[in-house]
Amino acid sequence: MRLLLVEDDLALQENLKQHLLDANYTLDVACDGEEGLFQGVEYSYDAAIIDVGLPKLDGIALISQLRAHGIEYPILILTARDSWQDKVEGLDAGADDYLTKPFHPEELIARLKALIRRSAGKSSPLIQNGLFSLNTSSHEIKAGELQINLSGSEYKLFEYFMLHIGEVKSKSVLIEHIYDQDFDLDSNVIEVFIRRLRKKLDPDNKHGLIETLRGQGYRMRQLAND
Numbered sequence: 001m002r003l004l005l006v007e008d009d010l011a012l013q014e015n016l017k018q019h020l021l022d023a024n025y026t027l028d029v030a031c032d033g034e035e036g037l038f039q040g041v042e043y044s045y046d047a048a049i050i051d052v053g054l055p056k057l058d059g060i061a062l063i064s065q066l067r068a069h070g071i072e073y074p075i076l077i078l079t080a081r082d083s084w085q086d087k088v089e090g091l092d093a094g095a096d097d098y099l100t101k102p103f104h105p106e107e108l109i110a111r112l113k114a115l116i117r118r119s120a121g122k123s124s125p126l127i128q129n130g131l132f133s134l135n136t137s138s139h140e141i142k143a144g145e146l147q148i149n150l151s152g153s154e155y156k157l158f159e160y161f162m163l164h165i166g167e168v169k170s171k172s173v174l175i176e177h178i179y180d181q182d183f184d185l186d187s188n189v190i191e192v193f194i195r196r197l198r199k200k201l202d203p204d205n206k207h208g209l210i211e212t213l214r215g216q217g218y219r220m221r222q223l224a225n226d
């Protein structure tokens with residue numbers, strides 16, 4: 001999952017960045033509202049974290065402008081203001097949730113996971129697709145009762161597919177949501193990770209879990225839940 005963090009407090013920014021990277025997110029960072037608006041419109045994200053008190057363009061105005069540009073990914077606002085009016089203002093601007101400073105990074109990550117799940121139409125951290133299951137809270141992956149161990153990059157790819165079951169995703173979209181902006185889009189890394197996922201999850205291709213659609217990309221098939 002790829003996130004946008006817009007935070008001008010460099011110490012807090014660095015702290016959050018490390019926690020989010022440790023939680024297996026890919027992250028882009030902006031230090032003011034204008035840069036946040038540029039990145040938020042130009043690049044594709046699964047969610048954004050936006051501080052209210054930003055230079056150049058404050059967080060409320062930034063959120064309003066992102067929504068005016070048709071940006072629909074979930075937005076979590078960070079605020080040092082604890083009055084209910086300030087929280088309502090942020091939500092009315094188009095934010096989906098908020099955290100009041102100071103907060104625990106673990107709570108931020110839990111709220112992000114919930115927002116991303118809901119935006120994909122998933123209410124529970126346990127996502128089931130036929131024999132296969134993913135717990136987005138514990139990162140546990142199973143094929144029936146068998147636990148599957150994936151690398152960090154393999155997990156990111158599998159999680160993205162599980163949140164978009166039945167949707168065709170191009171190679172460039174997969175790279176955008178899993179890797180940094182400067183990643184080589186011509187690399188064959190996605191094909192490598194697709195092969196690894198198939199080998200670990202469905203080695204005999206009994207379920208045809210991940211399909212290749214020539215000229216379009218890849219799709220995780222919707223399997224019947226037994």
